[in-house]
Amino acid sequence: MTHSWQNWATLSECKPQSLYFPKSITELKQILVEASINKENIKVVGHGNSYNTNFHTKRSLLSLKEFNTILETDINNQTVTFESGLSIPDLVNHCNDKNIALSNLGTNMFDNVAGACATGHHGSGINFGILSSFIESFDLLLGSGKVLTxxxxxxxxxxLGVHLGAFGIITKMTIKTEPRFKLKQTVFPISLQAFNDSMKTILAANDHVKLIWAPHTQDYQCWIANRTNEPNDSPFIHWKNKTINGLLINNILHGLLLYTTKIKPSLVRPINKWLSNYFLKGKTQCIGWSDQIFYLPHLLKQDAVEYAIPIKHTTSFLQDLHSLIESHSFNVQFPIEVRFVKKDNFWLSPAYQSDMCYIGTKSHLLPFMPKTYLAYFKAVSHLVETYKGRFHWGKQNYSSPKYLESVYPKWKDFWILQNILDPNGLFMNDWLTSFAHTPSKTDIESFKKVFFDHELQPTS
Ligand SMILES: Cc1cc2nc3c(=O)[nH]c(=O)nc-3n(C[C@H](O)[C@H](O)[C@H](O)COP(=O)(O)OP(=O)(O)OC[C@H]3O[C@@H](n4cnc5c(N)ncnc54)[C@H](O)[C@@H]3O)c2cc1C
Known part of the structure; x- marks a missing residue:
């Protein structure tokens, strides 16, 4: 019997031969041992929110949604330890109950923590790294049955901080939190020139910063959010922001208007202008708990690409993107979002050793509407490569293995390690093999000598 798991965007469907929902580590190990003995491919799906096919397999797919117990909350050290099927909303709710909070969040609150970390999930704020940088420790169950802590x-x-699901199964994680906090969100219109002139100051002076652009216009909005002790806005304000502005206008009305582009694709331009006038032109403020401010409603399905580019190129890249869009007469939907992420040392993190701006562009997937954005996504990818950018591992990707090797200094080491920890390729799939590096035996042996002892335990 074949099972089925569609990704959130409904862009792809994984059809594994077996689908498991283990509830305990014993059950999980049993499934893994069986797959290992039979040398059968096995993958874990988080929430299936990745736009690409990173969790796909034809053999065994594991969902850990019933393996999601919170094991310990250490209020003194402000850490939470949990089984790896825990979802971000469940973790956020637990933290709220304990009066602690995750320091930074993306806009989507329905990933699993483990699934999000696997692809380098991030929020925005130049003093905040990707989600993985808040993980204090984790357990990785290898195909051999051995657990690496x-x-x-x-x-x-x-x-392994950004591991792409290529090494084994993350079974337990401990994440660092901070005391629960409120954020004061302020949005105001800004020109690209003004943002360029004050970018350093804006990024340094504010906890969380985003730049929102209505493509086909010169309209930008600066979104900033800072920790505050001021009282929360009324529930009505939050309801209005999420339900009227977020769901009704930005999702439902926006989606309906986009149907007109079936007749004339360039109608996306007046639609963007109208949305820009509605959303980007005024100065508004809102105070709420951090998770209320970070989260944005995602009702409409969409396809997306997102690229990390060295921060110094933010505005020149946006100017080039504008020229690219207009010179090719691409019709690009509202909005293009720019976020800022602190550098880290994760070998395959798009923010590896460089503060980055992340630029995301998307196309809504509406029933009965043709998918006409592929040429645009690919053209953006080419432009990004001229800036030595790196794509988000949970979104669509078009870069060649050669290019990836050129922008990730630890690229070869990552794949050597993958071969050492998963010698039978149990956790590999078509998506990974489409760009993976195949190391030589000599490279593997030299790496082992340096990084592992004679019992194949990693040296510190
Ligand atoms: C509407 C929407 C909004 C988004 N917003 C953001 C955003 O604000 N910021 C951002 O950075 N990204 C964002 N993303 C991308 C998303 O966060 C990533 O694709 C993320 O990886 C999805 O998490 P998931 O739990 O669904 O993982 P999945 O997509 O199910 O899996 C991702 C990878 O993790 C592996 N994996 C999962 N669990 C385990 C485990 N326990 N052990 C080993 N491997 C595992 C899978 O095999 C796969 O390789 C968004 C996506 C959507 C659909």
């Missing part, structure tokens, strides 16, 4: 500071922490 990895702590922040170990070399394996850097190697």
């Amino acid at each position: 990895v702590h922040n500071g170990d070399w394996l922490y850097d190697a």
Whole structure:
């Protein structure tokens, strides 16, 4: 019997031969041992929110949604330890109950923590790294049945912080939090020139910063959010922001208007202008708990690309993107979002050793509407490569293995390590093999000598 797991965007469907929902580590190990003996491919799906096919397999697919117990909350050290099927909303709710909070969040609140970390999930704020940088330690169950416990500071922490699901199964994680906090969100219109002139100051002076652009216009909005002790706005304000502005206008009305582009694709331009006038022109403020401010409603399905580019190129890249869009007469939907992420040392993090701006562009997927954005996504990818950018591992990707090797200094080491920890390729799939590096035996042996002892335990 074949099972089925569609990704959130409904862009792809994984049809594994077996689908498991283990509830305990014993059950999980049993499934893994069986797959290992039969040398059968096995993958874990988080929430299936990745736009690409990173969790796909034809053999065994594991969902850990019933393996999601919170094991310990250490209020003194402000850490939470949990089984790896825990979802971000469940973690956020638990933290709220304990009066602690995750320091930074993306806009989507329905990933699993483990699934999000696997692809380098991030929020925005130049003093905040990707989600993986808040993980204090994690357990990785290998195909051999061995468990590696990895702590922040170990070399394996850097190697596996963004692991693409290619090494084994993350079974347990400990995440660092901070005391629960409120954010004061302020949005105001800004020109690209003004943002360019004050970018350093804006990024340094505010906890969280985003730049929102209505493509086909010169309209930008600066979104900033800072920790505050001021009282929360009324529930009505939050309801209005999420339901009227977020769901009704930005999702439902926006989606309906986009149907007119079936007749004339360039109608996306007046639609963007109208949305820009509605959303980007005024100065508004809102105070709420951090999770209320970070979260944005995502009702309409969409396809997306997102690229990390060295921060110094933010405005020149946006100017080039504008020229690219207009010179090719691409019709690009509202909005293009720019976020800022602190550098880290994770071998395959798009923010590896460089503060980055992340630029995301999307196309809504509406029933009965043709998918006409592929040429645009590919053209953006080419432009990004001229800036030495790196794509988000959970979104669409068009870069060649050669290019990836050129922008990730630890690219070869990552794949050597993958071969050492998963010698039978149990956790590999078509998506990974489409760009993976195949190391030589000599490279593998030399790496082992340096980084592992004679029992194949990683050296510290
Ligand atoms: C509407 C929407 C909004 C988004 N917003 C953001 C955003 O604000 N910021 C951002 O950075 N990204 C964003 N993303 C991308 C998303 O966060 C990533 O694709 C993320 O990886 C999805 O998490 P998931 O739990 O669904 O993982 P999945 O997509 O199910 O899996 C991702 C990878 O993790 C592996 N994996 C999952 N669990 C385990 C485990 N326990 N052990 C080993 N491997 C595992 C899978 O095999 C796969 O390789 C968004 C996506 C959507 C659909």
